[in-house]
Amino acid sequence: MENHTTRPHHVAVVGSGPSGFYAAAALLDAELDVRVDMFDRLATPWGLVRLGVAPDHPKIKSVSAQYDKTARRDEFRFFGHVHLGDDEELRSSGERGGVITRDELLERYDAIVYAVGSQTERRLGIPGEDLPGSIASVDFVGWYNGHPDHAALDPKLDSERAVVIGAGNVALDVARMLLLPEADLRATDTADHALDAFVASGVRETLICGRRSVREAAFTTTELRELDDIADLTVVVDPEQAPPGIADDDTLTKGARRNLELFSGWAQKGPDPDAKHRMEFRFLRSPVEIRGDGRVEEIVLGINRLETGEDGRTRAVDTGERETVATGLVLRAVGYRGVALPGLPFDDDSGTVPHTEGRVEGHDREYVVGWIKRGPTGIIGTNKKDANETVRHLLADLAERAPIEQADDHHDAVETWLRERCPDLVDQEGWEAIDAHERGRGEPHGRPRVKVVDRDHFIELSRR
Incomplete structure (x- = not known):
């Protein structure tokens, strides 16, 4: 049945990160007359662009200008500090804001698009994982990016070596x-x-451990x-893990070959003994146990080998060998x-909502985009x-x-x-x-912005 209604279609987008804004832009560019209301539990939009992208990558953050363009359209509204869930959940989280429910959105909107991302971590599942000094990257990244949920993290950066798993x-x-x-930090x-903690940090070396070989590493070139x-930084790679000629493999993608050329170059160059800081890559290593008395003191790594299964896939297999690395910080x-x-189905294995090309399985008028749709890729x-x-x-x-029945004053209601x-x-x-x-505070210091992290301060500023 064709819909000949003359009234606008109202769509709710839950989540204001990249996938939410791309969905909003696509909806507003459609031939149909669509109005978009975007909701976020935080006072600020942009999701990982604001709170996930590394501060020393301002070019990546510049994509926010596209989102601003969408937000300035008359058919778009942003509502921050709006929590989708229940009152008990909000109280336990300590967040500011109010609560709305999925059913209430379904009563008021012709469709809901969930763009909520992947909000938590994958666990290692090893002894000692929860010792103080063992920190999930989602928390650490949120801490240095000023996410209100993680501003009070206060990681101890007094260890000379930090071990990063991944x-x-x-x-x-x-x-x-x-x-x-x-x-470099003060320009971000x-x-x-x-910023204060990094400047005072005692960390001089980071050890990055990957469970498979250098060929399977997922870094971008x-x-x-x-x-x-980076000034005063030496990059260290074991020559046996990245020997000369490792990139000479026509079966690899161009990106993979470029990565291997870099790793091989560092391996052949060797470490600079005069560098102030050291970043070491160590492959075929998996965390087995994190140890310490009251806080992290060392991590036990299992040494792996690669095996190709009958399905043709390469897997890391534990050899049983172990090495112990002293550290006070594991990320x-x-x-x-x-x-x-x-109220929505959930695939616990993948951490996503089951769907067919974005349509939530078994649920009319509900859709998913981004990481909650396809996983964090x-x-x-x-x-x-x-x-x-x-x-x-x-x-x-x-x-x-x-369309669902709505009064003439629905938009204002x-x-x-x-x-x-x-x-x-x-x-x-209020967000503007x-x-x-934030931009005004940053400008005198040559910084893009000085972020607000306190929820009460967000409210105060938004009322001016």
Whole structure:
């Protein structure tokens, strides 16, 4: 049945990170008349662009200008400090804001798009994982980026060596942030509490451990190359793990060959004994146990070998050999994981919502985009294609489905309802006031911004 209604279609987007904004833009560019309301539990939008991308990567953060362009459209509204869930959950989290439920959104919107990302960590599942000094990368990254949930983390950076578990860009980010020169740090939007801690840090060496070989490491070439531009840093790789000619393999992608050329170059060059800081890559290593009396003192690593199974896949297999590394700080960067949403199906193995090309299985009018749809993979731009796929199906459904009944003043009534339910609500104008304040504080110091991290301060600024 074709929908001949003349009223706009109202779509709620839950989550204001890259996938949410790409979905919003696609909806607003459609031939159908669509209004988009975007919700976030935080006062600030942009998700991982603000709170996940490393502070020394301002070019990546510049994608936020695209999101600002979407947010300035008349058909778009942003509502921050709005928590989807229940009152008990909000109270236990200590967050500011108000609570709305999925059912309440379904009563008011023709469709809901969930763009909530992967909000927690994958666990190692080893003894000692929860010792003080063993920190999930999602918490550590949130701490130095000024995420209100993690501002009070206060990691102890008094150990000379930090061990990072993982062989992807997040592992590289946290290892690099620990070793950046003070001048480089002071040019970034690193949260002030973390900036002070990094400057006073005793960490001089980061050891990055990957469970498979250098060939399977998931770092991007751009991030690896920039290590050579960091002052007083030497990169250390075992020559046996990256021998000459390792990149001469036509079966590898261009990116993989470039990475192997870099690793082989570092291996042949050897460490610079005069460098102030040292970053070592050690492959075929898996964490077995974290030990310490009251806090982390050492980590036991299992030494692996690679085996190819009957399915042709290469796996890391424990040889039974062990090595023990002294450290006071272990950063676990083995991946992010999605969290179940109230009332929706959830695949516990993948940490995603089951769907068919973005349509939530068994649920009309509900859709997913981004990491909660496909898992924590890809780069920021990957979310655009992903969101466009979901929105294409959503728009097709809107064109065929009879709209829900809504009063003529529905647009204004939704905002009135929200402001009653969420007294600390931050709208687009409020976010722009916060944004202007942060940028203004940063400008005299040559920094992109000085971030606010206190929830009460967000509310105060948004009311000006």
